[in-house]
Amino acid sequence: MLQNIGIPGLILILVIALIIFGPSKLPEIGRAFGSTLREFKSSTKDLISSDEEEKTQSK
DSSP states (O other): OGGGOHHHHHHHHHHHHHHHHOTTTHHHHHHHHHHHHHHHHHHHHHHHHHHHHHHHHHO
């Protein structure tokens, strides 16, 4: 889905977000989105490592 957006689509999304949330809220939203992605990434790494650990113990 995101592969087909392109630069014009990203600019349009950014302008719409700027209009909806205003310039003062965008940094807060960006920080919240970044922390959410960071937490998701660490959770998936934990799941993968625990899954690999279980596989090595079962052998």
